[in-house]
Amino acid sequence: MATKKCLRSTCRGKPRQTRITETYKRKGSPVVVTIRNIPAVICAACRFTTVDDETFTEIERLLGIFQKSDPAWPPAKVELDYKLAARVKQAA
Numbered sequence: 001m002a003t004k005k006c007l008r009s010t011c012r013g014k015p016r017q018t019r020i021t022e023t024y025k026r027k028g029s030p031v032v033v034t035i036r037n038i039p040a041v042i043c044a045a046c047r048f049t050t051v052d053d054e055t056f057t058e059i060e061r062l063l064g065i066f067q068k069s070d071p072a073w074p075p076a077k078v079e080l081d082y083k084l085a086a087r088v089k090q091a092a
């Protein structure tokens with residue numbers, strides 16, 4: 001995904017590729033999932049960060065595995081590396 005300018009219409013900043021770490025909590029799930037090395041695009045000016053649709057879908061899939069809405073699951077913290085866990089092909 002090549003983004004030429006910031007998704008914020010009022011911003012003139014240039015986005016660049018980066019890797020981010022995000023922690024996800026889901027209502028009804030006692031499991032907190034942290035995913036490292038998520039490919040993202042960050043604006044150099046306003047720090048607005050976005051992930052593409054493919055990445056978003058993959059994150060949702062990973063969260064779906066661990067964050068069952070099942071109160072029988074014990075509280076837990078899960079840490080994943082996106083590069084290792086994701087099924088999508090990473091751009092070289």
Ligand SMILES: [Zn+2]
Nearest residue numbers: 006011043046
């Ligand atoms: Zn911006």
